Amino acid sequence: MADESGLVKVHSVLTVVSSRPVGSMKNHPLTGPDHAMGRHTLHMVFYYENTSFGSFDTDPVRESLSEVLCQYPAVTGRLTREDAGNWEVKCNDAGVRILRARVGVTIDEWLRCTDGSKERDLTVWEDMPENPSTWSPFRIQINDFEGGGLAIGLSCTHMHADPTSLILLLKSWTEVHRHQPIAYPPFFLPVAPHGARPVPVNHTKSTIYLADKSQAQAPSVKMASATFKFSDSIIKQCLSEIRHDKCPSATPFDFLAALFWTRVESLKKPKHDCKYTLSICVDFRRLLHEPLPYGYFGNALHFSLLSVDGEEMECGGLGHAAELVNRQVSSLKEEEFWSAIHSLESQKDEGGKYAPPCTMYGPELTCVSMEHMIVRHQSLIYSTIFDSVKPIHVSCHMGNVEGEGLILVMPSAEEGLARMVMVTLPEEEIVNLCKDQAILCLEPKLLLAGKI
Structure with missing residues (x-):
């Protein structure tokens, strides 16, 4: 080359x-x-x-x-x-x-x-x-x-x-x-809660987390990225084991988020007496009681923090970590979404200007789920077809990721439970992650990782 x-x-x-x-x-x-x-x-x-x-x-x-x-x-x-x-x-x-x-x-x-x-x-x-x-x-x-x-x-x-x-x-x-109707037309109206019920703003998990995030500082380090593609058969096998052992309702996202969370943490110094933290980002368009249209144009992302004692993580293993991720995502309630939205809407100065933006992808290790893009067992990402040609691969990057890094779990071009994981970490860590045997034993196809 x-x-x-x-x-x-x-x-x-x-x-x-x-x-x-x-x-x-x-x-x-x-x-x-x-x-x-x-x-x-x-x-x-x-x-x-x-x-x-x-x-x-x-x-x-x-x-x-x-x-x-x-x-x-x-x-x-x-x-x-x-x-x-x-x-x-x-x-x-x-x-x-x-x-x-x-x-x-x-x-x-x-x-x-x-x-x-x-x-x-x-x-x-x-x-x-x-x-x-x-x-x-x-x-x-x-x-x-x-x-x-x-x-x-x-x-x-x-x-x-x-x-x-x-x-x-x-x-x-x-x-x-292709002269077809637009399946999900854009929707530009602002998000608003249904009815006139009061919306909690203070002292929810979401508002506390957003307040902490607005004060957080992350060191600036050089980041690098790599992409791992996991086959349908491998994900089915791993999910079968986890569902039988620890978490009957585990999803591909739960497994892969847990896998990369635990492996990234293993690259760092032992944290037996410390907290393991993971910021989980989900799209809430379809999680509301009255769902937003898929075509809602803007930001419909919710960030929540999962924090676990180091001893619990080290003793519980991968299955336990997947169970924790599953519990975190499945326990998200509509009140948390509205609380976060209204917290961000209310953070204004006396003149009505919004508070300065903070680092949403950081400083904690952040994991983003794109599971909502699978509709009726088909990926909306790979239905972006010009003439009769589907994409063979799709990448997604967020600019200005800081701190511990970003894990993005996306559908793959292969149908079924196949998934793709894009990882952005400090440069030295990504090199070691691409050599991690716990990941490589699952036989992922490694893309855009240079000559590692």
């Missing part, structure tokens, strides 16, 4: 606007939960074999993008401050920045041998300038590989959208391109 430096060459930049003018929706205010994600960015890459968009300037795929953007005025708009100083999107149809790039290797070589940090080159990003009035907060990069195939990189500020929003934006694009 060639030298990795300069493998991705951007050769053109253009702006795509919606095919029809913006309608009645002129401004889209960002919520308290949106503002809380202000330190982070979001980057996703969808890989397709044997697919090409031609020149794009005249390709029908550009026409379908212009058409779908009519449904997403908040995507084509620009950030501005409202009177209190909070962010909102001015829906002026200024357009989305599109980049075209060539990659100097085949798609197989890239996935097999490239360092995970290089993947960000497929989603070239410019941080928000001091005056973002002309800055595109959404970017799409189309990368052509040698020998055919492409990768579509989508990037945005995490204030605008969460992973579900970005995935469904691409899915909507592919559906319009």
